[in-house]
Amino acid sequence: MSDSKTPSTEIGPVDGSELATTDRFADPGVPEHKPRLTDTDPKAAARSERIVTILFVLSVLGTIGSLVAYFAVRPDGTVPGVRASTLWLGVTLAISLLGIGFAAIHWAKSLMSNREYVDERHPIPSSPEVREVAVVALQQGVEDSGIARRGVLKGAMLGSLALFPLAVAVPLISSVGDDWNVSKFRHTLWRKGMRLATDPDGRPLKAADLTVGSVAHMMPDVSTEVRESGEWISEKAKAVILLVKLDPEDIRSEQRPGSSYDGIVAYSKICTHVGCPVALYDQQTHHLLCPCHQSTFDVADGAKVVFGPAKRPLPQLPISVDDEGYLIAEDDFAEPIGPSYWERLR
Amino acid sequence: MSTTASNPKDLKKYTDPKTPAGKAADYLDQRTSIGVAVKEFARKVFPDHWSFMLGEIALFSFVVLLITGVFLALFFQPSMALVRWEGDLPQLHGQLMSAAFASTLDLSFEVRGGLLMRQIHHWSALIFMASIVVHMLRVFFTGAFRKPRELNWLVGMTLMILGLAAGFSGYSLPDDVLSGNGLRITDGVVKSIPIIGSYMSYFIFGGEFPGEHIVARLFTVHILLVPGLILALIGLHLFLMVLHKHTQYPGGGRTDKNVVGFPAFPVYVAKMGGNFFFIFGVLALMGATLSINSVWNYGPYDPSPVSAGAQPDWYMLFLEGSLRLMPGQAEIVTWGDFTLSLNVLIPAVVIPGLLFTFLLAYPFLEAKVTGDRREHHVLDRPRNVPVRTGLGVAFLTAFVILALAGSNDLIATHFHLSINAITWVFRVLLFVGPWFTFQVTKRICLGLQRKDRELVLHGHESGRIVRFASGEYVEVHTPLSDQERWLRVNYEATRPLELAPAADARGVKRKGYASEKRWHQLSRFFYEDRVEPVTPTELAAAHTTHDALAAADERGGELATASSHSADLER
């Protein structure tokens, strides 16, 4: 390492190519070192030292403060309680950390030498001599193993290396995708005669309970046991629907004629874009908006897409009522619900 | 600074140490030859600049993620088994939820300091990604990715992509309504992949969405796989950085053959140590005062509810925006009734793919059109490479427009605009915006370079006016100091590649001419417009002109305006 006053080396391309023209300015060299106040004034240096010490002490106080906060502010299981505890523990932790941080940085900036040094760089590539030794070493190794001469051995080695991952991959792949039966996408829990239940309470709903303009979030009416099983969430994820009661006059089209009951239409709640639950209904326009990417569906017009990144309408669930007046499904959906996939129409 | 002790007696104190520290060092060195490493690294010189701290912020927020992450992992239960939560919050008490969500609630409400750690962890994740991105911008705009650092650029890019994976997998762990909907969107995107989409969805979720496995799988990804890879790649990243030695900004005495700065020990040890505590402290303060991801407000994941106006973490917004802008008509049915969801595939796979490919390929592309095989260790001032700077700003514009489009609903409600109108504006802007900012940035860079030339040739305006004998007033210009001038003249205005003729001397068509010509065109796009640095000859001429002006003035004669103003832009 040389001192900062070393005359600078010539500038220009590293391998001194033709670009280094002569009509260029000369490098003035590293700017002269300017001493700081703390370099020249012992009083300033002493002051800096004091500040650094105080900052370290502040950190210690912060740590002590955090212990005090731990005992003094006990969360009581409520949101404000846990917020208060978080605030006190966090602020004192921050003081304890920032004290050390500021102290070290201030120390480096005001008291440690700020004289610049110059190191030489060496070209990254290894020298031709080293390369030669390396190549010879490799050649000797190859020669020694005889891999070039022993063709069958080479084939056997590569073959075994290529195949052994199968022994891990096959059991993994056979289990990781469960039964790999992707045709499950086609079916939901809905079938003829199944009642519609409100989500999340799970109460069946009478057609008479809906007034024009109202919306209801519904799911299949299943037993509490089913709803408390681990599989339920995946079934619910496919089966949820939205009920909208329209003035029968307003219905311009349906996907299957006769699917609605007395102006009540039921559409899958799962967006045909990438699968968010659609939720925002506008009574005036009969538009249903998906909050994720704003695909907009017209429930009065077969849930066709009027705007946004979805292409297909929300699948319609055919409904009617049973003898007690409760809403029931007439069938499963006619097509897979939710986002498109390659073999959807097959 | 290699002090060679000439007297063998002086060396004795190193081979036969008396102090405790000396003895400990001797013990270690006998077994590890650590002395060699200390000799090599203790006073290694590193250049200093505030922008070199950006990577450091990323590194240190990663360390904070490790510390807080281990804390969380000791209490979090990565299971989707249903449990009834018996905690105190009235709105969730007694509710059925996954063990993952329940343990996140317990982590927040029962574990002392648990919520603090969750909030610090989440803020660190946001700062981690932000500092990586800004660090990448610094590297891009200063040309630090040039030889020999192209491979380290690739390592950095991989780190950024792993950071996205880390953030996404972590965000999904608490199994709340927001994270569950994020996973559902992911499922929809995966299903859009041709041929294998459905099977990939099964692969990820272990059956149909959401299944009972995803949280446990993401947990392994989040605390083992991704952090392990990140750690290994950070090691490689820093190893290469030390091997190459850090780049330095241009200035007096800074060349491609040296490195000017401060010694690692003690200056950088103190500064970096201090920075770590500073960053940890700031993150602790954020975790203490700014609540983030209060999952008890969202509730456990249920496929039915969704909240409008919910935003993903910022680094995912561009994907969200991309999905929002694509019109649905792009979904098509191919021969054989197969569905090709281009409305999802293009925004969620193709567009990010293009953006990342551009970034990955850029160093190699630029080297090719520059015809450059040299090592570069002195950074570029962004103005001196106008097309690169323009391309960077254009890229950034596209990214920001996509991210804003990811918040188009918030923009709509906030400014009372129609969401359809905003979406259309963004659709147009996505194409026009980057082109526009590219042109503007390139012009600004060329303008700044011309201003540099002016300064070098004519000096600073001193504000002092003198009056010639003829009665004319002239402002006195003070010449630049050597250092000021050097900063403005020490660069190369790269010229486009030369294209050899299509046919050789005997009139035979050369092979590869067509491809060469295409590269040549690209090279012209990069370097056609350029501003050459002032040469000593030009400066001397400018001075003579000044003198001549003054002299002519005294004679009362006329002289054309100095020619040096118009000579700069070569076409």
Ligand code: HEM
């Ligand atoms: C590599 C960088 C990392 C990033 C970007 C990251 C990001 C995240 C994010 C955004 C969350 C959601 C936090 C929330 O609840 O609001 C999270 C959760 C979590 N992270 Fe990380 N993390 C990283 C590394 C780690 C590491 C190394 C560990 C453990 C060794 C870890 C353990 C956890 C755990 C257990 C959770 C769930 C806790 C909870 O949600 O309450 N993380 N992470």
Ligand code: FES
């Ligand atoms: S999921 Fe409904 S618009 Fe994207």
